[in-house]
Amino acid sequence: MARKPALSVESLMALGQEKLAQIVLDEAAASAPFRKRVNAALASLKGPDAVAKLIDRRLGALERAQSLISWEKEKAFVADLQATVDTIVKELAPVDVFAAVNRLLRFLGTQQDVLERTPDSGGRVGNLYWEAAESAHGLLERLKPVERAQVAEWLTAALESDDYSLFLRVALALAPLLSDPQRKDWEAALAKAGGDLAAPIEVRQALAEAGGDMDTVMALEARLPPWRQNPMRLAERLLAAGRHEDALRWIRTEDKPNRLIVATAAEVMAGVQLRRASHPDKIRLEAKILDAMKDRAAAQALRWRGFEATLDAGLLRDYINKLDDFQEFDELDRAFAVVAASKDPYTALDFFIRWPRHDLAASLVLARRSEWKGAYYDVLSDAALALEESFPLAATLLYRVLLDDILGRGVSAAYGHGARYLARLTALAPRIETWPGMDNHTTYALRLRKDHGRKASFWSQVVPG
Structure with missing residues (x-):
């Protein structure tokens, strides 16, 4: 060419x-x-x-x-x-x-x-x-x-x-x-x-x-009015100016009720009660200030507490990078145990996928199979794709959760995604030798036809396999 x-x-x-x-x-x-x-x-x-x-x-x-601009002319x-x-x-x-x-x-x-x-x-x-x-x-x-x-x-x-x-x-x-x-x-x-x-x-x-x-x-x-105050931004400026104690005081300023709080989609959907103080960027900055004040122990303790509260990979990496020699492996095992036991399986799954520890992600998927909901498609679809190559059974479980949610709720706008999920399930099935606690693909596909056979707009998008 x-x-x-x-x-x-x-x-x-x-x-x-x-x-x-x-x-x-x-x-x-x-x-x-x-x-x-x-x-x-x-x-x-x-x-x-x-x-x-x-x-x-x-x-x-x-x-x-003064004339209005229509969207066609925008x-x-x-x-x-x-x-x-x-x-x-x-x-x-x-x-x-x-x-x-x-x-x-x-x-x-x-x-x-x-x-x-x-x-x-x-x-x-x-x-x-x-x-x-x-x-x-x-x-x-x-x-x-x-x-x-x-x-x-x-x-x-x-x-x-x-x-x-x-x-x-x-x-x-x-x-x-x-x-x-x-x-x-x-x-x-x-x-x-x-x-x-x-x-x-x-x-x-x-x-x-x-x-x-x-x-x-x-x-x-x-x-400034409370909604306009930004203690974190001010703390960054004070840290840059060498005003460490003032920076620490401002980064620890109590949240005001009407101040913006940042949350992930998964956190909102899970109904998690959030405070800005738990935001990873704020924790990371406070730890950096403590490091500048030569209080390494307090900085490390804060990073660990922040990681436990948020499962933020960046905080864990900061924590690991500050450890003494030969402590890394034991502390990583401890951290992964915290993730696996988290009450928020979606954040835990996302953590293992992105770290990456796909083996632990697959174990989490199978161990908590009854907890997954298709509404968390942003996390589950990414995880399923990442697990396809080495852990087809875990990927299959997630694709089924996503597809069952789409068809169960009759989300016609997502039928195209559903058809692609079914295609992935069909492709993964020959690579799975045993189906512990799950129907095999043939049985699952027959159940789909039985339960959702009248959803013609879905089946019209399914490529015969």
Whole structure:
């Protein structure tokens, strides 16, 4: 098979100007966003003012628009928005970076109106604006000091109504780029204008951190509303600054009732009561802080307790890596026993699959065969696939659980998956010599026909074997 030629500046230049121009014309005729990009490139030949004028026309039209964008037109609309961002970043910024920053901020200010006009069911519009805010960082670095101060002044007002945190993202990128006098001036302006608003407080934290004033960072964190506080993030910053005792105090801050809690799908489905304090990342950071404080015993004890509570493989690896020589094997055996005895078989199974210890995973599947439920398809399907090669009986048990759940509940949308599970069961059957506590495949298949023979939409997807 012929290898596709690599696209590069050099290979394209070899085509010659006339052929390249014709390709550009053809694509511009077919793609409105590309045509706008080409027009911007042509305008740049006349200087930055011409490019800025072109962008201003597009931004003005975007700001005035009121018509709703249907989902059928959303993809083209997003491409048009992306073309505007590309024109700002790739055409205007190289010739006038300050003008580009101003236009980028103006573009970010259109997000609320745009989202009100689009369904954005897939999040493409929101992601585009988020990435546009991210692109500001590289532009801010290229500004002159006086221009950065002007951007800070503009952001002071914008942060007061920053519903989507886009301007906050830009402001946080700007803070460490300012000089000491500029940081002090901006801090004073934010304190006066922002009051107790969360976004200005977070920017003031970034300004204080850039100046090495971690005491102010902590004082400002306490002023944030509970839902906005992030003790873990602050503890990371304090650890980096060498403030170990303060970092430990913040990482151990009690959870607030309305603070975000992270959970896996399996944990939610199992109805497990969760607290953020048990989140592996938080435990890992606290142990790292204890290590920095030379309290190795406390750090190791915390890692072990955290592993017992979460069955997180990362915590166990951290624990094992910190052990003295020759302790690893005994401690691994102890850890695997904890996993096997867990009250949450799904997390235990996932652990053994990912570690990997497929032999222990297979033993768990068979030992707790009555506990598996097909609703946990994300864990069970991955485990079944991983166990197929060496442990076909365990894989078969899991595939049967998944298939029985789909057919038992009549989930027609999943019949395609069910048909694939049946195909895997048929393929695995010849490799299984004994069926302890299970019907053989022939008996199982006959029972499926008897119990679900009328589900024609399922059987129509089954490939005869």
